[in-house]
Amino acid sequence: MRETLPLWIFLLILYIVYLASEVRANPYDYQILRVIDGDTVEFEADFLPGALKQKLSLRVYGVDTPEKGPRAKCTLENMRSLNAKLFTEQEIMNATKVQVYIKGWDKYGGRVLGDVILDGEFLSTKLISKGYARPYFGEGEKSNWCN
Numbered sequence: 304m305r306e307t308l309p310l311w312i313f314l315l316i317l318y319i320v321y322l323a324s325e326v327r328a329n330p331y332d333y334q335i336l337r338v339i340d341g342d343t344v345e346f347e348a349d350f351l352p353g354a355l356k357q358k359l360s361l362r363v364y365g366v367d368t369p370e371k372g373p374r375a376k377c378t379l380e381n382m383r384s385l386n387a388k389l390f391t392e393q394e395i396m397n398a399t400k401v402q403v404y405i406k407g408w409d410k411y412g413g414r415v416l417g418d419v420i421l422d423g424e425f426l427s428t429k430l431i432s433k434g435y436a437r438p439y440f441g442e443g444e445k446s447n448w449c450n
Contacts (some may be wrong), residue, residue: 330402330420335395340428341387341435344395344419346403348387360414365407366427367439369448380448387435394429398422410441 334347336358348359369375370386395401398421405417419426430436437446 308407314345330404332401333403335401335419336439337388337405338392338395339373339387341391341430342366342444343414344391361403361405361417361419362414363418363427363430363436364416365438365440366430366436368430368436376447377449379450384450387430390430390433390435391426392419394426395419 315435319349333349336345336347338344339360342363343360344363345358345360347357349357351357368387369380369384371381371388375381375384387421400420400422403417404420404425405415408414409416421429427436431438439445
């Protein structure tokens with residue numbers, strides 16, 4: 304663990320630099336309706352055409368949190384998933400200003416990629432710095448949360 308600490312610090316710094324370099328021209332004041340899991344929320348999407356539900360799911364881009372329920376590979380991963388979800392719920396509930404940043408549509412459709420900005424701080428950065436998530440950009444294997 305001691306040998307990987309500098310690598311994690313480096314990755315976190317690199318991730319923060321990446322976030323700072325992203326064009327953040329579109330933070331919106333949409334209401335978060337519910338937290339689905341540690342890295343997915345549902346928000347009010349009143350900009351959608353009236354025939355559609357006025358809500359969308361947002362997957363926090365650049366992070367991987369543990370899977371829950373039947374998607375969890377072990378009991379430990381399921382427990383970590385519940386902790387990540389609780390952390391996200393508390394961070395959103397305790398923030399005085401909540402904004403949604405939309406990066407684009409997710410490859411699976413039906414949800415968008417982006418981030419939640421809580422009092423000026425990105426949820427993705429908070430999740431990683433507190434150990435509830437690890438950096439992940441859709442390439443390669445996801446983290447093993449079972450050890």
